[in-house]
Amino acid sequence: MRFTIFQESRIGNRTGNEDRVGYSYSREVLLMVVADGMGGHLEGEVAAELAVNEITRRFQQEARNRLRKPHEFLVSAINSGHHAIVSYAVQKNLLECPRTTCVACVVQGGSAYWAHAGDSRLYVLRNGALLAATSDHSRVQQMIETGAITVEAAARHPDRNKIFSCLGGVVPPQIAVSREFPLAIGDTIVLSTDGFWSQIPAALIGGMLRKQGVVEVFPGLLSEAQRRAAGESDNLSVVAMTWEAQDDPHVADTTNLDNEQFATSSNTEQLDMGEEADDVTEEDIERAIAEIQDAIRKVPR
Amino acid sequence: MPHQANQPLPAGYVLNGYRIEKPLSSGGFSIVYLASDESGTNFAIKEYLPASLPLRTDGIEIKLGIDADLSVFRHGLKCFFEEGRALAMITHPNVVRVENFFRANETCYMVMQYVRGRTLQFHIQRHRHEFTEAFIRRIFIHLMNGLREVHANKLLHLDIKPANIFIAMEGRPVLLDFGAARITLSEEALKLKPMYTAGFAAPEHYRFDPATLGPWSDIYSVGATIYTCIAGTPPQAGDAREQKDHIIPLRTLARQAYSDNLYDIVDACLSVDYLKRPQTAFDLQKLLMEEPPAEAKRPNFLETINKPFSKLFSR
Numbered sequence: 001m002r003f004t005i006f007q008e009s010r011i012g013n014r015t016g017n018e019d020r021v022g023y024s025y026s027r028e029v030l031l032m033v034v035a036d037g038m039g040g041h042l043e044g045e046v047a048a049e050l051a052v053n054e055i056t057r058r059f060q061q062e063a064r065n066r067l068r069k070p071h072e073f074l075v076s077a078i079n080s081g082h083h084a085i086v087s088y089a090v091q092k093n094l095l096e097c098p099r100t101t102c103v104a105c106v107v108q109g110g111s112a113y114w115a116h117a118g119d120s121r122l123y124v125l126r127n128g129a130l131l132a133a134t135s136d137h138s139r140v141q142q143m144i145e146t147g148a149i150t151v152e153a154a155a156r157h158p159d160r161n162k163i164f165s166c167l168g169g170v171v172p173p174q175i176a177v178s179r180e181f182p183l184a185i186g187d188t189i190v191l192s193t194d195g196f197w198s199q200i201p202a203a204l205i206g207g208m209l210r211k212q213g214v215v216e217v218f219p220g221l222l223s224e225a226q227r228r229a230a231g232e233s234d235n236l237s238v239v240a241m242t243w244e245a246q247d248d249p250h251v252a253d254t255t256n257l258d259n260e261q262f263a264t265s266s267n268t269e270q271l272d273m274g275e276e277a278d279d280v281t282e283e284d285i286e287r288a289i290a291e292i293q294d295a296i297r298k299v300p301r
Numbered sequence: 302m303p304h305q306a307n308q309p310l311p312a313g314y315v316l317n318g319y320r321i322e323k324p325l326s327s328g329g330f331s332i333v334y335l336a337s338d339e340s341g342t343n344f345a346i347k348e349y350l351p352a353s354l355p356l357r358t359d360g361i362e363i364k365l366g367i368d369a370d371l372s373v374f375r376h377g378l379k380c381f382f383e384e385g386r387a388l389a390m391i392t393h394p395n396v397v398r399v400e401n402f403f404r405a406n407e408t409c410y411m412v413m414q415y416v417r418g419r420t421l422q423f424h425i426q427r428h429r430h431e432f433t434e435a436f437i438r439r440i441f442i443h444l445m446n447g448l449r450e451v452h453a454n455k456l457l458h459l460d461i462k463p464a465n466i467f468i469a470m471e472g473r474p475v476l477l478d479f480g481a482a483r484i485t486l487s488e489e490a491l492k493l494k495p496m497y498t499a500g501f502a503a504p505e506h507y508r509f510d511p512a513t514l515g516p517w518s519d520i521y522s523v524g525a526t527i528y529t530c531i532a533g534t535p536p537q538a539g540d541a542r543e544q545k546d547h548i549i550p551l552r553t554l555a556r557q558a559y560s561d562n563l564y565d566i567v568d569a570c571l572s573v574d575y576l577k578r579p580q581t582a583f584d585l586q587k588l589l590m591e592e593p594p595a596e597a598k599r600p601n602f603l604e605t606i607n608k609p610f611s612k613l614f615s616r
Contacts, residue, residue: 170507170540280375285404288382292402295389 001028001107002244002251006214009267010222012195012233019193019237020048020100022266024056027257028066029108031059032239033266035081036120036193038099038166047098047168049268050088051081055104060262070106074115075175078102078167085168099168103134103191107241112181112189117165117173121197123190124181128206132181137165137174155198183243188214195236199225214240307350307357310334314361317403319346319412327352330377335415343415344400349381349408356408363407378409384479385411390454395447397467397477417470420477421526422463429533434559437530438589440466441523444474445586448523451476452516452582459514461522462501463529500535501525504573507540517575520585524570524578531555531567542573562591 011017018037023030035051037044058077059067067073081102089097101118114122119136135141139162140154154160165174188209200221208217218238226233244251257263309324309332310316319336325345326333336346350356354374356363365371388399388411401412421440425432444466451458458465458479465478503521505513521539529535532554537547548571552564566588572578579585 280379285378285409288385289402289404289409292382292385292389292399295386296399296402299390299392 001025001030001254002246002248003030003107003241003254004214004244004251005030005032005239005241006218007032007239007265008218008222009237010226010235012226012229012235013231014233014235016045017235017267018044018048018100019195019235020045020052020266020268021191021237021239022052022056022264022268023239023241024059024262024264024266025254026063026065026262027254029063029106030241030254031056031063031104031106032189032191032241033102033104034120034191034193034237034239035103035167036101036118036195036235036237038101043094043098044100046088047085047100050084051078051100051102051167052266052268054081054084055102056264056266059106060264066108067106070108070113070180071115071177074104074106074113075177078104078115078117078173078175082167082173089168097168097170099166101163101193102167102173105189105191107183107189107243110183110246112183113178114181114189115175115177117167117175118163119161120191120193122178123192123202123205125188125190125202125206125209126184126186128203128210130202130206131187132178133202134176134178136163137176138163160198161194185243185245188240188242191239193235193237195229195234196222196225196238198234199228199236209242214242307332307352307354308359310348310361316346316410317405319344321346330381336412345413345415347411347413349378349410351377361406365407381409381411385409387451387454387456387479388413390456391450393447393450394473395443395475396450397475397479416467416475418468418475420464421466421468421474421530424468425463425530425533429530430556432530433557434563437527437559437563439472440468440474441527442586442589444476444523445582445589447474447476448519448582449586452519457514457516458519458522459506460498460501461519461526462498462535463526466526499538500529502539503575504539504543505575513575515575516581517578520570520578520580520582521572521575523582523585524567527563527567528571531559536571539573546573 005023007021007023009017009019009021020035020037021033023032025031033052033055035048037046037048055077058080062073085100086097101120103114103116103120103122105112105114105122112124114134116122116134117137119138121136122134123130124132138160140149140157140160143149144151144154149157167173190205205217205221208221218240222236222238225236309327310321312321312323314321316336319338322335322337324332325335330349330351332348332350334346334348336344338344350363351374356365365374385399385402388397389402392398397416398414399411400414403410448458458476460478461476465476467475467477469475501522503518506518525536528551531551532549536549542548551567570578570585579588
């Protein structure tokens with residue numbers, strides 16, 4: 001595979017960064033993930049961190065050069081991210097479970113597959129035009145779809161931050177899954193958090209990308225997003241990938257990687273989660289069975 | 302419920318002295334078989350086999366592919382042990398009895414008494430219009446005997462619903478499927494994330510806050526089950542009701558006349574505030590045993606209670 005990738009997460013004007021981004025690829029498959037830990041909820045950055053780490057971990061475990069079923073992988077991995085957050089909350093006895101949005105994309109065999117929960121977005125841009133996008137799991141998006149408000153009104157709506165699907169909530173996330181999307185040379189996939197997409201319309205990204213590549217365009221767009229937020233910028237994050245001509249010798253080719261070797265980059269810090277060994281050993285199994293058989297014998301039948 | 306991707310054991314297969322006759326049902330975490338021992342006594346054998354993992358595509362042995370699967374498999378196994386522990390402690394005619402528990406084919410098996418009959422869910426789907434007040438009261442009065450025994454053993458069932466209540470041929474209700482049951486005082490058990498069925502789980506169950514779970518949580522599920530017997534569908538999910546309560550009043554959904562007293566009992570069981578529910582199975586049982594008020598048809602009551610259950614639905 002030959003592609004160009006860019007990723008950056010900025011704190012904006014906030015005191016902490018609750019966004020987490022990451023990508024990982026081997027010879028034939030690429031994963032990109034963005035998670036936006038939810039402010040207002042305890043430990044939002046932990047939720048985002050757990051989601052990105054868990055999805056990346058599952059990816060590296062299961063992408064043995066290829067994922068057998070990319071769609072099923074995405075749903076299952078996002079659900080594991082959810083469970084990792086819930087287990088963390090239970091283990092730490094947190095009053096409220098931390099939450100995060102999540103959008104993840106897999107590229108393999110010349111096609112892209114993606115899934116999301118919440119209002120972190122994915123765009124596919126071709127020749128400067130927006131070809132595909134995720135639909136936010138937000139109240140305002142629902143209102144737009146029912147015709148209650150316009151897109152412009154939604155951007156100013158007081159409830160624009162309310163989402164109805166996330167990882168770490170009391171109910172499992174509602175996960176939207178894309179169809180298989182065959183990529184053409186020059187297509188760019190952009191994953192971003194609301195701190196970025198709320199300030200920078202897709203058309204502006206498309207226009208810029210007609211002239212320059214992702215590595216040149218996005219640093220400037222991130223600064224522009226911050227500037228537009230006028231001192232109130234949320235955390236803002238982008239992972240963007242352009243699918244290159246597969247015989248272009250100027251772009252690195254992942255087939256040079258060793259078999260089952262992964263190149264990974266993320267802004268997760270391996271926060272100290274107090275990882276717990278949750279493994280059931282052979283002895284545990286034997287002991288449990290002995291206890292149960294003992295109990296069956298003791299109780300008069 | 303995930304589709305069970307795994308092959309059941311073949312008929313005639315001999316498992317630890319039990320001969321497998323046929324699969325009876327398969328669910329998210331197991332397959333239940335009808336089996337018989339050397340003496341010809343029938344048993345229901347539950348095989349732990351998470352439906353989401355492709356473990357047995359052919360043959361008998363379970364094959365675990367990757368590490369992620371192994372950890373999912375073992376976590377579920379813990380829950381299966383909890384169910385075994387829970388049931389092993391109880392001997393009661395209204396609670397399914399576990400007879401044996403063993404390991405084979407790289408998984409575990411629980412041998413249970415085999416009861417002939419159908420689930421309450423089956424009867425709701427087929428015969429709901431024939432559920433008289435007397436029938437409902439009788440089934441749930443008896444079921445409360447079983448639930449009292451469960452609670453007396455410091456257990457919560459936590460997944461009471463029509464599919465988990467079996468009606469034996471002679472009309473005896475039997476509480477099944479303790480897959481969600483938790484020993485209330487065990488720290489370890491409470492670490493396992495409880496599962497729930499939307500519509501039947503109490504609001505506090507969704508938060509899995511161990512401190513507020515109690516016998517009243519099972520009482521909520523019993524209320525939801527009675528509601529389903531009368532309405533045909535479960536009430537609005539407990540977590541949603543906490544946000545905005547849109548529960549449809551049961552009396553507007555009933556297909557035949559039930560007493561106000563019965564509606565009041567169901568309403569009380571389904572209180573979002575757990576303190577307003579009957580607090581124990583015994584409290585609910587007493588309420589159900591109170592004489593139905595005059596407007597309930599008394600001849601009907603006498604007529605049904607004396608009839609064998611199998612005759613109740615024959616036309």
